[in-house]
Every structure is written in C-alpha cells, then in structure tokens.
Amino acid sequence: MGKRFMLLSITTALLTFTVLVFISTHEAGAAKQTLVVSKTQTPPADPDDPVWGKAKALAIPFEGKERFAEKKASVTTRALYTSDEIFFLFVWSDPTLSVTKDAWLYDGKNWSHQGGNEDRISLLFEIDRIDKFATKGCAIVCHVPPGAPNAKEGKFGTVSDAERGDLWHWKAARSDPVGFADDTWLTKISEKKGGRKSDAGEGGDLKNMTEDKAKPKYTLAPGKKLGKHDILLASDIAEITDYAAFQAGDILTYRMPNMPAGSRADIRSVSSYANGEWRVMLYRKLDTGNEDDVAFNPKKKYNFAMALFDDSGDENSYDSDVLTLIFK
Amino acid sequence: MAGKRGGSSKKLLHALDLDGIASTLRNVSLPGKALTWSRFCGALSLVLTVQLFISGAAMCLYYSPAPGTAYDSVDFAMFSLPFGSIVRGIHYYSWNLLLAVLGLHLARAFIIGAYKRPREPVWISGIIILLVIPLFIITGDLLPWDQKGYWSTQVRLSIISSVPVAGDFITRALRGSSMTGIVALTRFYVLHILFLPLLLSCLIAVHFHFLARRGIAPSLKNSNSEVSRVPFLPDMVNRWLFLFLITTVILAAISWYWPAPLGDPADPTDSSYVPKPEWWVLFLNQLVTIFKGPLMIVGSMIIPGGVIIAIIALPWIDRTPDRHPMRRKGVMIVGAIFIMLFFLLSIVGYMEHHGPLH
Numbered sequence: 001m002g003k004r005f006m007l008l009s010i011t012t013a014l015l016t017f018t019v020l021v022f023i024s025t026h027e028a029g030a031a032k033q034t035l036v037v038s039k040t041q042t043p044p045a046d047p048d049d050p051v052w053g054k055a056k057a058l059a060i061p062f063e064g065k066e067r068f069a070e071k072k073a074s075v076t077t078r079a080l081y082t083s084d085e086i087f088f089l090f091v092w093s094d095p096t097l098s099v100t101k102d103a104w105l106y107d108g109k110n111w112s113h114q115g116g117n118e119d120r121i122s123l124l125f126e127i128d129r130i131d132k133f134a135t136k137g138c139a140i141v142c143h144v145p146p147g148a149p150n151a152k153e154g155k156f157g158t159v160s161d162a163e164r165g166d167l168w169h170w171k172a173a174r175s176d177p178v179g180f181a182d183d184t185w186l187t188k189i190s191e192k193k194g195g196r197k198s199d200a201g202e203g204g205d206l207k208n209m210t211e212d213k214a215k216p217k218y219t220l221a222p223g224k225k226l227g228k229h230d231i232l233l234a235s236d237i238a239e240i241t242d243y244a245a246f247q248a249g250d251i252l253t254y255r256m257p258n259m260p261a262g263s264r265a266d267i268r269s270v271s272s273y274a275n276g277e278w279r280v281m282l283y284r285k286l287d288t289g290n291e292d293d294v295a296f297n298p299k300k301k302y303n304f305a306m307a308l309f310d311d312s313g314d315e316n317s318y319d320s321d322v323l324t325l326i327f328k
Numbered sequence: 329m330a331g332k333r334g335g336s337s338k339k340l341l342h343a344l345d346l347d348g349i350a351s352t353l354r355n356v357s358l359p360g361k362a363l364t365w366s367r368f369c370g371a372l373s374l375v376l377t378v379q380l381f382i383s384g385a386a387m388c389l390y391y392s393p394a395p396g397t398a399y400d401s402v403d404f405a406m407f408s409l410p411f412g413s414i415v416r417g418i419h420y421y422s423w424n425l426l427l428a429v430l431g432l433h434l435a436r437a438f439i440i441g442a443y444k445r446p447r448e449p450v451w452i453s454g455i456i457i458l459l460v461i462p463l464f465i466i467t468g469d470l471l472p473w474d475q476k477g478y479w480s481t482q483v484r485l486s487i488i489s490s491v492p493v494a495g496d497f498i499t500r501a502l503r504g505s506s507m508t509g510i511v512a513l514t515r516f517y518v519l520h521i522l523f524l525p526l527l528l529s530c531l532i533a534v535h536f537h538f539l540a541r542r543g544i545a546p547s548l549k550n551s552n553s554e555v556s557r558v559p560f561l562p563d564m565v566n567r568w569l570f571l572f573l574i575t576t577v578i579l580a581a582i583s584w585y586w587p588a589p590l591g592d593p594a595d596p597t598d599s600s601y602v603p604k605p606e607w608w609v610l611f612l613n614q615l616v617t618i619f620k621g622p623l624m625i626v627g628s629m630i631i632p633g634g635v636i637i638a639i640i641a642l643p644w645i646d647r648t649p650d651r652h653p654m655r656r657k658g659v660m661i662v663g664a665i666f667i668m669l670f671f672l673l674s675i676v677g678y679m680e681h682h683g684p685l686h
Binding site for chain 2 (some may be wrong): 032129130131134135138295299300303324
C-alpha cells in the first residue's frame with residue numbers, strides 16, 4: 001500500500017508538474033494575435049452554417065495605407081478544419097458592394113470603362129520560411145522601398161528563391177463569381193519583374209476588349225446566364241456581331257473570370273454580401289500536394305498576414321499585422 | 329534454450345575480453361533499501377539523463393548549427409520526420425523533469441541529513457551536478473534559433489556581463505563576437521553536445537564512485553540494523569530499464585499531445601520581443617528585478633553565490649552526527665525559510681511575467 005501510494009503520488013506530482021511547465025512555457029512569447037483553427041467533423045457548407053459556432057471568432061484589426069491612411073478596419077475571422085480540409089470565414093463591414101472592375105458602359109454612341117474597382121481580401125502564408133515574416137509580416141514582402149528598380153513592375157516579392165509565400169487572393173469580381181479565390185505564390189523579386197506568380201494551371205480572368213481596346217469583344221452566349229453580381233463569365237461568352245443591338249446604359253463585364261484548373265483551383269470560395277457586410281468563406285485541402293502551396297500540418301503553427309481592399313487597387317489597402325495560426 | 333543463450337553470451341563476452349567485467353558486475357550488490365520508492369528520485373534522475381543523451385543524439389543527426397538554417401532544421405526534424413516531434417518533446421520535457429527531480433532528490437538528502445560524514449563528497453558532487461544542468465538549458469535554449477531562445481540568451485548574457493571583473497570576459501568567450509550570431513551558436517552547440525555531456529558524465533561517475541565507497545545513507549528508523557543485499561545485475565539495472573520504459577512512454581505521450589514549443593524564428597532586429605523567464609529561473613529573475621542598477625550584482629551574484637556556497641558547505645556547517653530532522657531544528661528552519669523564499673519569489677515572478685495565477 002505504502003509503495004503504491006508513493007508511486008502514485010510521485011507520478012501524479014511529476015505529471016502535474018509537466019503540465020504546469022507546458023502551460024507556463026507555451027503562453028510565453030510575443031503579443032501576436034492568434035487565430036485558432038478548431039476541429040470539426042462536419043465541414044461548413046457556407047458562411048452562415050451553424051457549425052461556424054464551433055470556431056472562436058477573432059477580430060483582426062487592419063491599418064489603412066495610401067488612400068486609406070489613418071483609417072482602420074476590422075475583419076472577424078474564424079477557422080475550422082476537418083481531417084483533410086481547412087476553412088476560413090471572414091466577415092467585415094463594407095457599406096458599398098464593389099464589383100465593377102472597369103466594366104464597360106455604353107452611352108448610346110461610345111463604350112467607356114466605368115470607374116470603380118472591386119472588393120478583395122488576401123492572405124499570405126509561408127511555403128518556405130521568409131526571413132523576418134514572422135515578426136514583420138507583409139512589410140517584408142509586400143512593399144519594395146521607393147526608388148527600387150522594379151518598383152513599377154511589381155511590388156511583391158521575397159529576397160531569395162529559398163523564401164516562398166502562398167498568396168490567397170479572393171476577388172469579388174474576378175474570382176468569386178466562379179467560386180474560387182485566386183491561388184498565387186510569391187518568390188524572389190527580380191530586377192524586371194515582381195515575385196508574384198500564379199499557381200500552375202489555368203485561371204485568372206480574360207479581358208473583354210477588341211484589339212484596338214475601344215470596346216468590348218464579347219457578350220453573353222445564347223442560352224447562358226450571367227454569373228453572380230451580373231458578371232459575365234469567360235466560359236459563357238460569344239463574340240459580339242452586332243454592336244447596334246446595345247442601348248445606352250448597357251453594361252458589360254470587362255474582366256471576365258476564368259474557371260480555374262490545376263493548382264490554381266485549390267482555394268474555393270462561398271460568399272454573400274448583404275446589409276453592408278461581406279461574409280466570405282474560403283476553403284482548401286490541408287495539403288494539396290502542390291509545390292506552390294503551403295501544406296498545413298495540424299501539429300504545427302503558421303504565420304500569416306492579411307490585406308483588405310475596398311474598391312481599390314493594390315496600392316490602397318488595409319493591412320493586418322502578422323498573426324499566428326494554430327490548430328486545436 | 330536459456331542455457332544455450334547463456335552459453336552464447338558467455339562465449340561472446342569471453343571473445344570480447346569482457347567476461348572479467350561481467351563477472352565483477354554480477355558480484356556487485358547493494359543494500360536492499362536502495363530499491364525502496366523513497367529513493368526513486370536518484371534512479372529517475374539517471375534515467376532522465378540517459379533520455380536526454382539519447383534524444384539529443386537523435387536530434388543532432390538533423391540539426392544545422394547556423395543562424396540561417398538552425399530554425400528550419402529544427403522545424404523539419406519536428407514536423408517532417410516520423411516521430412521527430414516526439415523525440416524533441418522527450419528531450420524538452422526530460423530536462424524540465426530532471427531539474428525538478430534533482431531538486432526533490434536534494435531536498436530528501438537535506439531532510440534525512442545524507443550530507444553528513446562520511447558522505448560529504450556524495451553531497452558535493454550531487455550539488456555540482458545540479459549546477460551543471462542549467463548550463464545545458466542555457467546553451468540548449470539558443471540552438472533552435474527562435475525568438476524565445478535568442479532573446480533569453482541576450483538577457484542572460486547581459487546579466488553575465490554585469491558581473492564585475494570576469495563578466496565581460498565570459499560574455500565575450502561565449503558570444504565570440506559583439507553580436508549573438510554564428511560564432512555564439514557554434515560555441516553554444518559544442519558546449520551543449522560535447523563539453524557539458526563529458527563534464528556531466530564525469531560528475532555522475534564521481535557521484536556513483538563516492539556513493540559506492542561511502543554507502544547510501546541508512547534509514548532514519550533502523551540506521552544500525554543489517555539489511556539484506558540485492559545484486560546490481562540484474563535487479564538494479566532492471567529497475568532502471570523499467571523506469572526508462574515507463575518515462576519514455578509517458579513523455580512520448582505528452583509530447584504527442586503537446587509538442588515542445590518552437591517559437592517564431594529569431595529576429596535580432598525585433599527588440600520589442602520580451603522573453604518570459606521559465607519556471608526554474610523565475611526566482612533568480614525576481615532577485616535581479618528587486619536589486620536594480622548598481623545593486624544588480626547583489627541579485628545576480630552575491631545572493632545566489634552565497635546560497636550555493638552555504639549549500640556546498642552544509643556538511644561542515646551542520647557537524648552534529650544526528651540525522652533526524654526533529655533533532656536538527658535550526659538547520660531545518662533555515663532550509664524551510666529558503667524553500668519558502670524560493671517559491672514566493674517564483675510565484676511573484678510568475679505573476680509579474682505571466683499575469684495572475686489562474
């Protein structure tokens with residue numbers, strides 16, 4: 001009895017101690033925000049699926065820059081994972097739905113591009129470690145110093161080939177209508193070009209314009225329907241044969257989303273816009289097996305950073321600090 | 329069959345000229361009380377040390393000691409190799425446990441007066457072993473080249489450099505240059521995997537030598553009674569193997585569910601990172617916090633050094649032959665005050681760095 005009691009006491013004491021050591025050590029560190037990816041057996045079907053209640057919400061603050069300097073934004077983010085997929089839900093306020101992306105407008109005589117851009121959200125993970133990304137975030141890769149020789153050709157990039165990032169880019173007008181986020185990656189910035197590359201495969205968008213760039217070349221093919229937000233999809237087009245059929249005030253999509261294929265089609269999206277709020281769900285396989293994607297291992301933690309674009313181009317964005325992603 | 333196997337092993341030992349050593353080991357016996365559970369901590373300390381050596385050797389196979397690659401090599405070993413996370417977890421939890429178990433081992437020896445004549449060398453060698461373990465932790469902390477390890481090292485080097493006369497020299501010797509970079513990492517690595525293990529092995533050998541020569545401390549109840557003896561081989565060795573198996577399974581299970589921490593990669597330009605002290609150094613950290621500025625040396629050197637000297641000199645301070653704690657009230661009260669101060673400073677330090685206790 002005495003021996004058993006002693007053994008039990010010592011074992012209990014040592015186990016308790018180990019747990020305490022674990023707790024005290026694991027909570028040490030920098031004050032970075034952490035997004036917890038919770039395990040679920042049932043994958044969410046859309047942004048309003050009740051299963052999202054299992055995931056802890058994290059309000060991520062964003063700082064505006066350039067046109068949005070001094071402004072702030074916030075995106076409430078949740079994440080879930082199953083045995084083979086990871087899901088993100090992003091919810092943010094945006095009083096205006098922006099999906100124009102330079103659409104063509106016919107005034108009865110001429111075609112011209114409408115003003116306006118699109119709403120977007122992007123995430124950057126490390127495929128291979130990017131030096132100082134864990135502490136400096138996008139500042140390391142997204143902003144080439146003013147005056148750099150390649151600043152005009154593309155601002156994104158890493159310092160070396162060994163550093164690679166996985167850039168997820170959800171675009172309200174150019175990727176969401178086909179149900180995807182654009183899957184791209186980041187590598188070394190060269191003298192002439194930026195380091196941003198598209199994943200292997202097909203995707204992106206097709207510019208709807210004639211060779212002289214004066215008017216649209218395509219319209220909706222007979223029997224086809226316009227996509228989400230009345231956007232013309234590249235798969236549903238027919239060449240315009242009779243421009244006289246158009247009336248003043250007619251609008252045609254300029255950047256027509258292509259249905260992605262290959263590694264570029266890894267990130268699927270489901271979204272809704274209502275009452276001044278975007279609700280965007282992105283999901284992907286934990287490990288796509290593609291070299292141009294980050295492979296998520298639930299035992300590991302990841303660094304990531306985000307950017308938000310409100311009817312704006314790359315220069316005008318809201319950026320988050322770098323965050324930690326952990327699986328529970 | 330058993331006879332045949334025994335015959336084969338005898339032949340093998342003879343062929344290797346080891347039969348003499350095997351015969352000697354078979355004739356070694358220990359007092360039966362060496363196997364009691366109250367002496368559990370000594371055996372567990374030895375087992376954990378072996379765990380550390382084996383898991384450390386396994387990690388060396390994949391570790392790359394250069395600032396640009398150290399973090400990635402640890403990350404690769406943890407998450408891309410089968411059982412890599414478990415091996416590192418066993419290493420991590422082993423040293424944490426070893427410190428605690430050595431502390432308990434020391435506390436027991438203090439309570440039963442095991443430091444008294446003729447076992448002074450056993451006591452002193454044990455204390456030196458306890459002092460060497462933190463050197464492993466300090467040198468090992470930098471190796472993953474993560475934020476916590478890097479900035480903890482910076483803080484420690486800063487404290488060491490505040491020591492008068494030798495401080496700057498020790499810091500330069502450890503760091504190798506004005507910055508904590510590749511030279512420091514190489515030196516810490518060599519210390520961690522070569523010099524310190526050699527030193528610890530020698531100290532353990534010395535500890536066992538004196539233990540064998542001076543004997544283990546008799547029981548407080550029957551100090552003069554003759555006790556039965558048990559053979560070192562196989563009884564004692566079997567016990568160590570059993571403990572090794574149990575601790576491996578427990579630590580592997582803990583490591584599976586809670587992998588050893590690996591922070592963000594070290595960023596020497598990110599001075600905003602404030603490392604939080606680990607549990608074993610909280611009391612020292614608190615001492616340094618209390619004694620600031622020119623008095624820093626009191627907290628960093630004079631008090632800890634004084635305590636270490638007092639503990640080493642204990643066999644000569646408490647010379648009475650009586651070992652029963654109730655008849656050594658003065659020493660026991662001082663010891664209790666020291667332990668209470670240790671815990672008090674640790675708790676205050678914890679609350680200061682980690683927030684209120686939950």
